[in-house]
Amino acid sequence: MASSDFARLPGFRDFPPEEMALRTHVFEAWRRVARRYGFQEYDGPPLEALELYVEKSGEEIVGQLYNFTDKGHREVALRPEMTPSLARILGERSRALPKPIRWFSTPQLFRYERQQRGRLREHFQWNVDIVGEAGVAADAEVLAVALDGLRELGLGPDDVRARVSDRRLLAALMRSAGVADDRLTAAYAVVDKVERETRERSRGRLMAEAGLDATGADAILDLFDAPGLDAVRERFGDREEVAEALTRFDEYLATLEGLGLGSFVDFDLTIVRGLAYYTGIVFEVFDARGELRAVCGGGRYDRLLELVGGEPLPAVGFGMGDVVLTELLRDLDRLPDVSRSVDWFVVVIGDDLRPRALDVARRLRDRGESVAYSLRSHAVRKQFKAAESEGARRVLVLAPDEAARDEAVVRDMATGEERTVSLASLDVD
Amino acid sequence: MASSDFARLPGFRDFPPEEMALRTHVFEAWRRVARRYGFQEYDGPPLEALELYVEKSGEEIVGQLYNFTDKGHREVALRPEMTPSLARILGERSRALPKPIRWFSTPQLFRYERQQRGRLREHFQWNVDIVGEAGVAADAEVLAVALDGLRELGLGPDDVRARVSDRRLLAALMRSAGVADDRLTAAYAVVDKVERETRERSRGRLMAEAGLDATGADAILDLFDAPGLDAVRERFGDREEVAEALTRFDEYLATLEGLGLGSFVDFDLTIVRGLAYYTGIVFEVFDARGELRAVCGGGRYDRLLELVGGEPLPAVGFGMGDVVLTELLRDLDRLPDVSRSVDWFVVVIGDDLRPRALDVARRLRDRGESVAYSLRSHAVRKQFKAAESEGARRVLVLAPDEAARDEAVVRDMATGEERTVSLASLDVD
Numbered sequence: 001m002a003s004s005d006f007a008r009l010p011g012f013r014d015f016p017p018e019e020m021a022l023r024t025h026v027f028e029a030w031r032r033v034a035r036r037y038g039f040q041e042y043d044g045p046p047l048e049a050l051e052l053y054v055e056k057s058g059e060e061i062v063g064q065l066y067n068f069t070d071k072g073h074r075e076v077a078l079r080p081e082m083t084p085s086l087a088r089i090l091g092e093r094s095r096a097l098p099k100p101i102r103w104f105s106t107p108q109l110f111r112y113e114r115q116q117r118g119r120l121r122e123h124f125q126w127n128v129d130i131v132g133e134a135g136v137a138a139d140a141e142v143l144a145v146a147l148d149g150l151r152e153l154g155l156g157p158d159d160v161r162a163r164v165s166d167r168r169l170l171a172a173l174m175r176s177a178g179v180a181d182d183r184l185t186a187a188y189a190v191v192d193k194v195e196r197e198t199r200e201r202s203r204g205r206l207m208a209e210a211g212l213d214a215t216g217a218d219a220i221l222d223l224f225d226a227p228g229l230d231a232v233r234e235r236f237g238d239r240e241e242v243a244e245a246l247t248r249f250d251e252y253l254a255t256l257e258g259l260g261l262g263s264f265v266d267f268d269l270t271i272v273r274g275l276a277y278y279t280g281i282v283f284e285v286f287d288a289r290g291e292l293r294a295v296c297g298g299g300r301y302d303r304l305l306e307l308v309g310g311e312p313l314p315a316v317g318f319g320m321g322d323v324v325l326t327e328l329l330r331d332l333d334r335l336p337d338v339s340r341s342v343d344w345f346v347v348v349i350g351d352d353l354r355p356r357a358l359d360v361a362r363r364l365r366d367r368g369e370s371v372a373y374s375l376r377s378h379a380v381r382k383q384f385k386a387a388e389s390e391g392a393r394r395v396l397v398l399a400p401d402e403a404a405r406d407e408a409v410v411r412d413m414a415t416g417e418e419r420t421v422s423l424a425s426l427d428v429d
Numbered sequence: 430m431a432s433s434d435f436a437r438l439p440g441f442r443d444f445p446p447e448e449m450a451l452r453t454h455v456f457e458a459w460r461r462v463a464r465r466y467g468f469q470e471y472d473g474p475p476l477e478a479l480e481l482y483v484e485k486s487g488e489e490i491v492g493q494l495y496n497f498t499d500k501g502h503r504e505v506a507l508r509p510e511m512t513p514s515l516a517r518i519l520g521e522r523s524r525a526l527p528k529p530i531r532w533f534s535t536p537q538l539f540r541y542e543r544q545q546r547g548r549l550r551e552h553f554q555w556n557v558d559i560v561g562e563a564g565v566a567a568d569a570e571v572l573a574v575a576l577d578g579l580r581e582l583g584l585g586p587d588d589v590r591a592r593v594s595d596r597r598l599l600a601a602l603m604r605s606a607g608v609a610d611d612r613l614t615a616a617y618a619v620v621d622k623v624e625r626e627t628r629e630r631s632r633g634r635l636m637a638e639a640g641l642d643a644t645g646a647d648a649i650l651d652l653f654d655a656p657g658l659d660a661v662r663e664r665f666g667d668r669e670e671v672a673e674a675l676t677r678f679d680e681y682l683a684t685l686e687g688l689g690l691g692s693f694v695d696f697d698l699t700i701v702r703g704l705a706y707y708t709g710i711v712f713e714v715f716d717a718r719g720e721l722r723a724v725c726g727g728g729r730y731d732r733l734l735e736l737v738g739g740e741p742l743p744a745v746g747f748g749m750g751d752v753v754l755t756e757l758l759r760d761l762d763r764l765p766d767v768s769r770s771v772d773w774f775v776v777v778i779g780d781d782l783r784p785r786a787l788d789v790a791r792r793l794r795d796r797g798e799s800v801a802y803s804l805r806s807h808a809v810r811k812q813f814k815a816a817e818s819e820g821a822r823r824v825l826v827l828a829p830d831e832a833a834r835d836e837a838v839v840r841d842m843a844t845g846e847e848r849t850v851s852l853a854s855l856d857v858d
Contacts (some may be wrong), residue, residue, distance in 0.1 A: 006480070006481050006484070006517045006520065006737050006738055007478070007479065008473075008474060008477075008499075008517070009476055009478060009499075009503065009505060010478065011475060012474035012476065013474065014471075014472075014473050014474070014514075014518050015471055015472040015473070016471050016518060016522060017470060017471050017532065018474055020469070020470045020471050020713065021469075021470075023472075032797070034682035035799050036794040036797065036799045037799070037800070037801070038799055038801035038819060039771060040446035040449070040801065041444050041446060041449045041450075041451075041453065042443075042444055042445050042449050043443075043444040043449055043452075044437075044443050044444070045438060045441035045442065045443070045551065045624065046475060046537065047438060047441065047495070047507070047539070048437075048438065049436070049438060051435065053434050053437075063500075064502075066476070066499060068497030068498075069490075069497075070438075070495060070541065071495075071541045072439075074438065076438060078476070085443075088437070089443050089445060091435065093445060098815070098818040098819075102801075107477065112500045119696065122474065122476075122758075130804070133804045133805065135805045137805060138804045141804060148794070191599060225557065244499065245722070248451070248635075252638065254784075255787065258783070258784045258787030259739070259787050259790070259791050260788075260791045260793075266666045282474075292505045307649040308435050309435055319786075340469060342467045354687070355687045358684065358687030358688050359687060359689075362687075362688050365465040365466070365577070366788045368461070368465065369465065370464050370465045370466070370467055371465065371466070372466070372467035372531075373560045375529060375559070375564055375566040375570060376562065376564045376566060385823060386527070388486055390467060390527075391529040391784045392825065416451060
């Protein structure tokens with residue numbers, strides 16, 4: 001059998017130790033920050049009933065899934081996102097839980113996407129949700145978790161920008177400009193693409209697809225030429241529905257200021273996100289240079305839990321993927337040194353001392369220190385070479401004369417400094 | 430759509446926060462101990478080419494897998510074990526790595542097994558391997574990691590027992606009793622079941638399937654009646670091949686003694702494990718009362734890497750599953766208290782103080798402390814109730830008079846003790 005039969009599947013990653021250490025670095029930052037905000041970690045199965053995803057996203061999603069029929073004739077799929085599992089789990093339990101529910105998770109997710117350079121078929125995603133609180137303080141808290149997660153990894157407002165909008169504000173503006181309720185979704189679709197299309201084309205689409213007249217279409221498109229809340233306030237602030245949405249949005253921004261994160265945030269009406277899912281404030285976080293795909297996206301989705309048969313509960317959350325984030329950290333040189341290291345390497349001069357080496361290793365490990373040693377008889381030089389390749393910070397040398405006095409020499413591998421320690425206490429600090 | 434359509438798949442677990450906290454408790458113990466022994470963490474994809482498992486285990490395994498054809502017409506399977514992925518990953522890289530390679534992982538594994546009470550279709554498994562070292566010190570080191578992992582979780586030699594044997598010793602004994610080389614596998618199969626069958630039946634099988642005469646069969650079966658290395662030494666120690674295996678085994682046990690773990694270990698010739706896989710010392714760890722399935726199993730497998738096209742390297746490792754282990758920890762009441770908790774809950778008297786609450790929260794979180802607060806305006810009593818349900822250790826109360834003096838009251842929720850702190854320093858310790 002050719003060894004190529006045993007290749008990794010395309011779009012999947014191996015994590016040898018140097019890559020795993022970077023993944024752990026990111027995961028630990030995510031966990032620390034989520035816990036600082038009082039969130040609790042949960043997880044669900046990587047395999048779920050296919051129906052769970054079809055119900056939320058429609059039949060079209062099946063083409064992008066790793067789905068199959070299992071040996072019990074069930075239609076199943078590898079999870080492409082976490083929110084349906086969250087909704088399912090909460091559907092069983094939310095009634096018994098105090099609200100708001102603050103949960104986070106770091107699942108691996110799978111999509112069968114056409115292979116492109118840099119496009120994977122799996123990634124890990126930090127999922128953070130507050131369920132059971134409709135007020136904008138929850139929206140702000142969730143974005144604060146995302147931004148603090150990035151801060152924890154060494155990214156500041158010059159590195160990443162949060163672009164935030166509000167579906168309800170956008171709806172109010174569209175209605176003010178003359179869009180009928182049944183054309184709102186069509187209007188969102190135009191806004192979603194407004195940055196990538198000419199004004200002329202967007203104008204034509206707003207008229208043809210969203211049913212606006214030329215004046216209404218221009219009023220909307222002018223908002224994208226002079227972006228910012230002030231333009232919105234000035235031109236549409238007298239409409240009650242718009243004024244209400246602006247008040248809510250101001251409170252949201254003030255809360256982010258209060259949390260010390262205002263400098264990361266830009267108002268951006270072009271942020272729409274998935275068409276049928278979000279119901280309020282939405283956001284995406286991008287690298288400041290705009291070179292990569294979104295690092296993170298989220299918003300309020302107040303109707304999802306009901307949809308999968310649970311208690312009707314307002315919810316707000318985000319997902320942050322590890323792939324784009326790690327790419328960004330690498331580009332900006334913010335990844336830590338993950339070279340291999342152990343606290344101690346025990347070198348033995350003469351096999352008679354091996355039992356004492358085991359004893360030293362045991363006692364240091366019992367203190368929580370990491371210890372390695374050669375697993376077979378080697379010359380001292382070779383043992384030191386092994387200590388170096390393990391990245392040992394200290395080498396403890398067991399030699400006959402010193403050992404007879406219950407002593408050993410400890411060498412600091414960074415400084416080369418040596419000192420004698422008592423084998424009874426192993427006291428080096 | 431009935432909500433039952435959204436049930437979890439049978440044999441899969443959800444991990445709501447209380448279960449996730451226990452999983453994290455176990456995982457963190459595993460990671461701490463592996464690192465103490467100088468092991469580095471790695472991971473591979475949960476989906477691999479089906480062929481990788483068939484090559485190692487034969488076509489029979491397909492019936493137990495979650496396998497399917499992906500949208501690119503590839504035959505794939507959810508990983509049922511980690512070792513084939515390890516072998517594949519090392520196949521690409523081992524030549525560039527210093528030996529021995531000490532790697533560990535904590536993958537989720539999947540098997541489509543017939544549903545039985547307590548039998549799941551997924552579990553997490555601590556995989557620990559040393560690759561590139563043939564000596565018994567590596568065998569001892571690997572078992573030491575397993576036992577220290579259990580010790581780290583509060584289990585001692587009265588709770589768990591390691592049953593160890595050696596395939597080479599067993600082979601030497603079988604050959605001494607008269608088993609031909611091509612019948613060794615058949616003889617192992619009898620030994621594997623010797624505890625569960627009558628002596629009469631085992632005797633018959635040794636004669637019929639392993640080709641022994643009555644004297645040979647009795648000589649082997651006598652070893653199981655008077656277990657222990659002494660019986661082996663006494664009856665077969667004059668055979669050179671047996672004597673060599675005994676010397677090696679003595680060194681193995683002495684190393685475990687040296688590492689302070691000898692009290693966990695029993696010699697047990699009935700431990701055989703998978704038939705075609707292991708090549709040397711093998712072991713299983715059981716609860717001392719013998720009520721549960723094995724907590725852990727492993728041994729030496731010197732030919733696997735070669736089999737999947739890699740560098741021929743000796744290897745020794747184990748897998749420890751989370752399901753039986755957690756069951757045992759629960760039975761013995763060794764699971765920690767995982768009730769919800771945060772370091773701080775900030776209570777606000779009057780919404781004017783909300784910005785100061787956000788500032789306090791931000792500063793405490795920047796110190797690494799966990800902080801929650803009500804996300805909407807609530808009466809003080811209700812805020813204290815929320816603090817309790819979050820498991821807050823301290824409540825910081827922002828009230829108008831104190832805040833005007835840049836002070837706040839901090840209540841210790843365990844003792845009820847209150848003290849005034851400066852809002853500038855937030856210095857409570």
